[in-house]
Amino acid sequence: MLMSGFWRKWLVTGLLGVLVAFFAGAVFSVAAAQKSPNSESALEIRKGLVILLEFPDVALPINRQMVMERFNKLDFYVREMSYGKVGASVDLAGWYRLPQSIKSYAISPANLEVDKSRVVKLIQDAIDAADSSNDFSRYSYVVLFLGAQFREYGMDGLCGYPGMLGWHQDIKFKTKSGQDLPGGVAIFTAQAHLGTLFHDIAHVWGGVRDGKRVAPCLYDHDIQARHPTRDSGFAAAMINMGYWDPLSCHFYKSQLPPPGISSWTKIRLGWLAPEKVRLVDPRQTDEVVLSPLEEGGAATLAIKIPLTESTYYLIENRQALGMFDPHLPGHGVLILFADERVAECRQGKTPVKLMNARPEVPYLQGAAYDLPGTARFVDEKNNLEITLVEKIGNAYKLRIAPIR
Numbered sequence: 289m290l291m292s293g294f295w296r297k298w299l300v301t302g303l304l305g306v307l308v309a310f311f312a313g314a315v316f317s318v319a320a321a322q323k324s325p326n327s328e329s330a331l332e333i334r335k336g337l338v339i340l341l342e343f344p345d346v347a348l349p350i351n352r353q354m355v356m357e358r359f360n361k362l363d364f365y366v367r368e369m370s371y372g373k374v375g376a377s378v379d380l381a382g383w384y385r386l387p388q389s390i391k392s393y394a395i396s397p398a399n400l401e402v403d404k405s406r407v408v409k410l411i412q413d414a415i416d417a418a419d420s421s422n423d424f425s426r427y428s429y430v431v432l433f434l435g436a437q438f439r440e441y442g443m444d445g446l447c448g449y450p451g452m453l454g455w456h457q458d459i460k461f462k463t464k465s466g467q468d469l470p471g472g473v474a475i476f477t478a479q480a481h482l483g484t485l486f487h488d489i490a491h492v493w494g495g496v497r498d499g500k501r502v503a504p505c506l507y508d509h510d511i512q513a514r515h516p517t518r519d520s521g522f523a524a525a526m527i528n529m530g531y532w533d534p535l536s537c538h539f540y541k542s543q544l545p546p547p548g549i550s551s552w553t554k555i556r557l558g559w560l561a562p563e564k565v566r567l568v569d570p571r572q573t574d575e576v577v578l579s580p581l582e583e584g585g586a587a588t589l590a591i592k593i594p595l596t597e598s599t600y601y602l603i604e605n606r607q608a609l610g611m612f613d614p615h616l617p618g619h620g621v622l623i624l625f626a627d628e629r630v631a632e633c634r635q636g637k638t639p640v641k642l643m644n645a646r647p648e649v650p651y652l653q654g655a656a657y658d659l660p661g662t663a664r665f666v667d668e669k670n671n672l673e674i675t676l677v678e679k680i681g682n683a684y685k686l687r688i689a690p691i692r
Contacts, residue, residue: 311344311425335426337430339431340383342384342385343389346435368610369612373558386417394442404453407446410475411469424468428470440477446485447476449473450494490553508638523650527636531616532547547613547615548602551590552602567592570594578605580606582682607682619655620654620657622656664676
């Protein structure tokens, strides 16, 4: 949903140049292309239809191969984040020219000020344009990929449902021939970062459970309304998870891949197996060796400490490993407080929040605990202390105990 100075600088030389430079470093592109043919049977493939849309008043030099490369990178990201459980496969349809100018569909960059009728119109016109040449029943979700820029549309990415149009889909989208719109729908401009693609498609994949989005935005919507873009200070809205999860930040640096997702998001999406989460009773003393969250084959990837029926701590270890966690503001042990009663990040409330090891560092960039300087977290209200005892390679031995 964000537009940075980086994009405006590169747009002078053409959008294609931006996307070629999008990931500085050939390693990621090569790895994204080298998917094992034997791994497909072990994957749950999320099949999506990407509808390519152009407008009568916009001309951008975008080709289908470039678009497919973007979604191949999303597939690679999702496979790594899910430990090989899930893949993202898409078919491209179009280009289809919509009947009205981009100005007719453009929206505010502030979530709380978006004209929902324009989102409805864009979705309806798009699926009608793609109706005759596509069987929507073959897909579990739909993506609208706009041949337009942020400055023309208003956002780089958004989730139509479950998102801008609410958590309960009162509007039942059907094409002009009567086909149902499957699952949810995400919308992106041609500038959308990989982290933005994941952010909004994760909303769709998570869906709604018990009236709440499974994978909500982790930045504060009320603050985002005042600072809707990076140039206007969007970082101020990242009061809950900072740059440690793309559901919060989209990305840390615009020219680099996004960071990996947190243990909380992995659990919500069903990607972190329960046996990899060590349950610890806060009333007793326990010591646990916690491996990096990136190391899917390790015994313990997260620690859960229940406090009440709806609140708990999660502890994770983030190291500069894999393709994505090197792109974090720091490395060490993250302590997350979760409250299952909270649905969305509104008015200072949040379903998950980082405990901040170094509050003097802005935007939670110093949130990670580490040895030797920030080795102890204390929660006096819940009579709990968490201590980093030693570092063993990339793992940490932690002690969870009542306060002595």
